[in-house]
Amino acid sequence: MIVLIGFMGAGKTTVGRLLAARLGLPFADTDVVIEQQAGRPIREIFATEGEPGFRALEHQVTAGLLAGPQAVLALGGGAVQHPATRRALGGHDVVYLEVGYAESMDRVGRDEFRPMLRNPGLEEIFRQRLAGYRAVAAHTVSTDGRPPEAVCQDIMARLPQVTDTHR
Numbered sequence: 001m002i003v004l005i006g007f008m009g010a011g012k013t014t015v016g017r018l019l020a021a022r023l024g025l026p027f028a029d030t031d032v033v034i035e036q037q038a039g040r041p042i043r044e045i046f047a048t049e050g051e052p053g054f055r056a057l058e059h060q061v062t063a064g065l066l067a068g069p070q071a072v073l074a075l076g077g078g079a080v081q082h083p084a085t086r087r088a089l090g091g092h093d094v095v096y097l098e099v100g101y102a103e104s105m106d107r108v109g110r111d112e113f114r115p116m117l118r119n120p121g122l123e124e125i126f127r128q129r130l131a132g133y134r135a136v137a138a139h140t141v142s143t144d145g146r147p148p149e150a151v152c153q154d155i156m157a158r159l160p161q162v163t164d165t166h167r
């Protein structure tokens with residue numbers, strides 16, 4: 001499994017779709033699967049069950065996808081905070097898409113569908129998550145000021161053993 005992680009606005013979904021198309025692999029975005037399984041949008045899950053309820057569901061969905069057929073997966077920005085999700089990532093090709101806080105906010109800052117954006121401590125959460133992303137990723141690719149195609153190329157260069165078999 002090729003798994004893209006990183007903060008909101010890192011480009012996990014955009015780059016993930018591109019990468020999957022280039023490799024002829026299916027693409028899945030955990031946020032979309034969570035909404036399908038719950039039958040409700042993420043902001044509603046946050047509103048009714050709170051962040052802990054969302055995190056439990058997120059782990060369940062992520063672990064299920066990781067155990068499924070080969071694909072490119074885009075994880076939600078907070079997914080790797082869950083210890084069992086971190087364990088489930090072992091043995092997969094985890095790529096961290098790095099984005100600066102300012103650029104992340106430029107990309108997603110006004111999105112009403114991302115409840116974490118209303119968290120007053122968001123910048124601190126961003127800082128606290130950085131070490132976690134690095135710790136679980138085998139590769140880190142910078143995205144600031146770079147088009148998705150360039151980021152996709154970088155990932156393919158980092159994962160030759162995976163990409164060669166699918167080109």
Ligand code: S3P
Nearest residue numbers: 007008031076077078114115116
């Ligand atoms: C979250 C990121 C979102 C989504 C949820 C919570 C977070 O995913 O999972 O709104 O805690 O950072 P993206 O990173 O795809 O925006």
